[in-house]
Amino acid sequence: MGDIVLVEIPNNIGHQQGGTRPCVIVSNNIGNGVSPIIKVLPITSKRFRSEQPTHVNFRKGEVDGLIKDSTVEAESTWVVNKWQVKKRLGSFNDEQLDKIACAMIFADPIVARAFCLGIVDTAEFQRVSRT
Numbered sequence: 278m279g280d281i282v283l284v285e286i287p288n289n290i291g292h293q294q295g296g297t298r299p300c301v302i303v304s305n306n307i308g309n310g311v312s313p314i315i316k317v318l319p320i321t322s323k324r325f326r327s328e329q330p331t332h333v334n335f336r337k338g339e340v341d342g343l344i345k346d347s348t349v350e351a352e353s354t355w356v357v358n359k360w361q362v363k364k365r366l367g368s369f370n371d372e373q374l375d376k377i378a379c380a381m382i383f384a385d386p387i388v389a390r391a392f393c394l395g396i397v398d399t400a401e402f403q404r405v406s407r408t
Contacts (some may be wrong), residue, residue: 301369329381351377
């Protein structure tokens with residue numbers, strides 16, 4: 278979780294992001310270790326300075342592995358096969374991942390309900406979220 282990888286997404290339709298592009302892995306590391314798929318968010322350099330709450334902007338050089346001013350698009354979750362990952366580019370630090378996590382809640386507010394119910398206090402959540 279938090280790695281920036283170059284992913285080949287060949288079947289984009291309409292407004293979906295596609296092509297070979299950087300993405301951030303947002304699925305948990307336990308699942309990433311055993312599953313043939315991972316969950317990613319696309320990163321674009323075309324929308325920098327976006328003020329949408331589902332977008333997180335990072336300046337060139339601010340993030341290990343991003344060589345342009347870039348925006349993480351939290352509303353565009355993709356599930357991809359691991360074989361679509363071409364290489365690792367870098368990683369986000371914890372503070373940067375916190376910003377991405379907040380944008381993901383704006384994209385999928387139903388997830389916030391689990392936090393209101395206390396999911397963070399469960400042993401299972403602690404086990405999965407710490408890896």
